[in-house]
Amino acid sequence: MSVNVLFVCLGNICRSPTAHAVFQHLVETRGFSDAVRVDSAGTGDWHIGLPPDTRASASAALRGYDLTPLRARQVEPGDFRAFDYILAMDAQNLRNLRALLPADFGGELRLFMHYATGVDEREVPDPYYGGENDFDRVLDLVENAAQGLLDTLVVRHGLRAQSR
Numbered sequence: 001m002s003v004n005v006l007f008v009c010l011g012n013i014c015r016s017p018t019a020h021a022v023f024q025h026l027v028e029t030r031g032f033s034d035a036v037r038v039d040s041a042g043t044g045d046w047h048i049g050l051p052p053d054t055r056a057s058a059s060a061a062l063r064g065y066d067l068t069p070l071r072a073r074q075v076e077p078g079d080f081r082a083f084d085y086i087l088a089m090d091a092q093n094l095r096n097l098r099a100l101l102p103a104d105f106g107g108e109l110r111l112f113m114h115y116a117t118g119v120d121e122r123e124v125p126d127p128y129y130g131g132e133n134d135f136d137r138v139l140d141l142v143e144n145a146a147q148g149l150l151d152t153l154v155v156r157h158g159l160r161a162q163s164r
C-alpha cells in the first residue's frame with residue numbers, strides 16, 4: 001500500500017517544491033520510502049518545466065534539502081485520482097483546487113498547515129517577492145507541518161518503516 005501526497009502552490013517554484021523536498025527527506029529518513037509517494041505542482045502554468053526558484057533552493061540546501069531535481073508542473077485532472085492527499089499552501093490555491101475538484105475525489109484536500117503544531121499560521125506565505133528571511137520562514141513552517149503530516153499518516157494508515 002502506498003500513500004500519495006501532492007503539495008500545491010501557485011507556480012510550483014517556491015513553496016510546494018520546498019514542501020516536496022522537505023517531506024521526501026523526512027519520509028526517507030524515517031524509513032517510509034516504500035509506503036509514501038511525494039510530488040508537487042502549481043495551480044498556475046507560467047513556470048512549467050522550470051527548476052525551483054534559486055532562493056528557495058539555496059535556503060533549502062543550507063538545511064540539507066535538495067530541490068535541484070524538481071521541475072515545475074501544473075495540477076492536472078489525473079492528480080485527483082492519483083493522490084490521496086492534496087495539500088495547498090494557502091487559501092487561494094485551496095479555492096483554485098476546489099474549483100477543479102471532481103465529484104468522485106475520495107482523498108483529502110486541505111491546507112498543508114493543518115498538520116502544523118504550535119504555530120498560529122494557517123497558510124505558508126508566498127516568499128517570491130520577499131527576502132531571504134521569507135524563504136527561511138517558509139522552511140520553518142514546512143518542516144513543522146511535514147512532521148505533523150508524517151505522524152498523521154503513520155497513525156492513520158498504519159505505516160511501518162522498512163528495515164534498514
